[in-house]
Amino acid sequence: MTQTLHIVGGGMAGSEAAWQAANSGIDVVLHEMRPEVGTFAHQTGMLGEMVCSNSFRSDDDEQNAVGLLHWEMRAANGLIMACADKHKLPAGGALAVDREPFAQSVTEALLAHPRVTVEYGEITDLPAEGHWIIATGPLTSGKLAEAIASRTGAEALAFFDAxxxxxxxxxxxxxxxxxxxxxxxxxxxxxxxxxxxxxxxxxxxxxxxxxxxxxxxxxxxxxxxxxxxxxxxxxxxxxxxxxxxxxxxxxxxxxxxxxxxxxxxxxxxxxxxxxxxxxxxxxxxxxxxxxxxxxxxxxxxxxxxxxxxxxxxxxxxxxNSFINSPTLLDDRMRLRAQPNLRFAGQITGVEGYVESAAMGLLAGRMASAEILGQDLPPPPDTTAMGALITHITGGAEAKTFQPMNVNFGLFPPVEGLRGGRRGRKDRYKAYTDRAKADWRDWLDSMAVPA
CATH class of the missing domain: 2.40.30.260 (Elongation Factor Tu (Ef-tu); domain 3)
Structure with missing residues (x-):
């Protein structure tokens, strides 16, 4: 009998994790405290609500790291990118979306999925058993934040978002x-x-x-x-x-x-x-x-x-709270002190809608593989998702760990390319070409369908 995956938080990361896990054949319960418990920034109880900007930033998948991340998520049948593309607005080279119809699309897709159940109400503690993903984002409720700090033995780091x-x-x-x-x-x-x-x-x-x-x-x-x-x-x-x-x-x-x-x-x-x-x-x-x-x-x-x-x-x-992921998480995004718990999204120390959703995508697939008796390794660090997960689970310096957007500085260098501004266009194209090939190989190598 297939075990159920529980996901706490219905933002970008939690919604994407639920979608990926459900499409892998896993039953998912998505726990969202809104609208029963509100936050300063949220206006609705919809899943995937955008609370800050309405932009996913550059959509250039050849010269921009976040555009490459868009490409990887689309290639992996990402819900967040599909809904963003459906409700995009004119924004030059950026991907901006009509935020309310976008959130409505995310909500409707998950509510309609036969393997997803959405339960509304606040989770205040970290369960000791079962498979769980904590994707509560920067506005994690006070009680759950206290439970996380107590369980990890470390105080949550914090910064302020405007x-x-x-x-x-x-x-x-x-x-x-x-x-x-x-x-x-x-x-x-x-x-x-x-x-x-x-x-x-x-x-x-x-x-x-x-x-x-x-x-x-x-x-x-x-x-x-x-x-x-x-x-x-x-x-x-x-x-x-x-x-x-x-x-x-x-x-x-x-x-x-x-x-x-x-x-x-x-x-x-x-x-x-x-x-x-x-x-x-x-x-x-x-x-x-x-x-x-x-x-x-x-x-x-x-x-x-x-x-x-x-x-x-x-x-x-x-x-905006986040954990010191380099000291707390393994490369499968599991809490070392309690491996039945995974963390995903901004609470792990990635910054941005797309980065949060990407970590949800990986957490959902990794949790699904584990439930199905498989071991899914992280993607290569030559990919945008691989570079991010490598950074937060050990690549960053723990003492100075701060939230990070995806950027080419997180990628291993491509050998044989000249440096300087004049060579940047060729260098970035080499990064994205390599990443796309390696991402396709990683998707093709998995038992979990892409």
């Missing part, structure tokens, strides 16, 4: 703003006009920086220290690092021409990206913030074109 605000399109002044992807990137007119741009001259930029620095911020509770993931820094933290930081980051003006004043080069540009298919909502790209709500509305309305903006959601900040 959320960007969302603006109603019809409140944006299009006599000042315009639609254009940077460098007109995209194959269709819709893709080449996927971003909404708000220009600033030097004086406007300097005033904006002053207001950012002076704005009232959310204070941390006593005993908390503000560690941030560099890929999701609040804009005011970036501004504190230097007045030009934002102008060379999310507000860089390069590759854009203002059709209202084509002869004038903007000193800085704020970009917004479509947040839903209807085009009624736009999120401010890179504008994660810990400013208090009142400060946000006044500061963001200093942006040309947003003077009368209405906000569907303001930004916010939340604690």
């Amino acid at each position: 959320i960007a605000p969302i603006v109603y399109f019809d409140s944006i002044d299009m006599s000042k703003a315009w639609m254009q992807s940077r460098y007109d990137k995209g194959e269709t007119e819709e893709e080449r006009t996927a971003y909404l741009n708000c220009p600033m001259d030097r004086d406007q930029y300097e005033a904006f920086i002053d207001a950012l620095l002076a704005a009232e911020k959310t204070e941390f509770r006593e005993g908390e220290t503000a560690g941030y993931f560099d890929g999701c820094l609040p804009i005011e933290v970036m501004a504190e690092r230097g007045r030009e930081t934002l102008r060379h980051g999310p507000m860089k003006p390069v590759g854009l021409t203002n059709p209202h004043q084509p002869e004038v080069k903007a000193h800085a540009v704020v970009q917004l990206r479509r947040d839903n298919k209807l085009g009624t909502l736009y999120n401010i790209v890179g504008f994660q913030t810990k400013m208090k709500y009142g400060a946000q509305t006044s500061v963001f309305k200093m942006i040309p074109g947003l003077e009368n903006a209405s906000f569907a959601r303001l930004g916010g900040i939340h604690r």
Whole structure:
């Protein structure tokens, strides 16, 4: 009789793990505490809800590591990528999705699967028996986080994640703003006009920086220290690092021409990206913030074109916990101290929707193989998934372990290629060609169907 796999957490990782395990012939119970127990960031009880950006980042599978990760997940019949492709929005070379229909698709697919049962309610302890995957993400409930810390003998590490605000399109002044992807990137007119741009001259930029620095911020509770993931820094933290930081980051003006004043080069540009298919909502790209709500509305309305903006959601900040995976997990993602438990997703120290789903994919397949009496080794470290799992289960330095996006720095070098910027395009193509071949071989070698 086939044993049941229990998965705690219905986010990207848990949903993907459930899908992969169920398609391998394993009965799955997916435990999700929402909507009975809510979180700061979630708005619904749907599975696979996106709480921060609506972007899966670059979809370039030849020159970008996260694009390669997209490719590997598609090749492995990934649910998250299938739903993302179904509900993608114009975003230049990125893969952005209409977040609510996306989550609805994930939810419907899992509820309809004959081998998946979804049970709603909070899990507060780590079971001593059975096969379990803990995929509770950065907003793991307090009671379960305490159980994890108690069982592992180590305190959970933590950093803070910030959320960007969302603006109603019809409140944006299009006599000042315009639609254009940077460098007109995209194959269709819709893709080449996927971003909404708000220009600033030097004086406007300097005033904006002053207001950012002076704005009232959310204070941390006593005993908390503000560690941030560099890929999701609040804009005011970036501004504190230097007045030009934002102008060379999310507000860089390069590759854009203002059709209202084509002869004038903007000193800085704020970009917004479509947040839903209807085009009624736009999120401010890179504008994660810990400013208090009142400060946000006044500061963001200093942006040309947003003077009368209405906000569907303001930004916010939340604690994001993860375990020290290099010391706690083996290369099958099992807790060394209690091998019936696997961990997957952001709680393992990967960062990003795609990376979290990818670790769920691996955990689901590894757990299924074990239940079926097989041993599924991790994929080669020459693949995007293999590079990630190698990093979190032993490749990273445990003393300085911090959340990590997938990047080519995690891959073993390809011998015989020249270095430097001029050779980067060839080098990245060599990484992705090698990864695709090795990923296909790994999928073909498994008893678990791809």
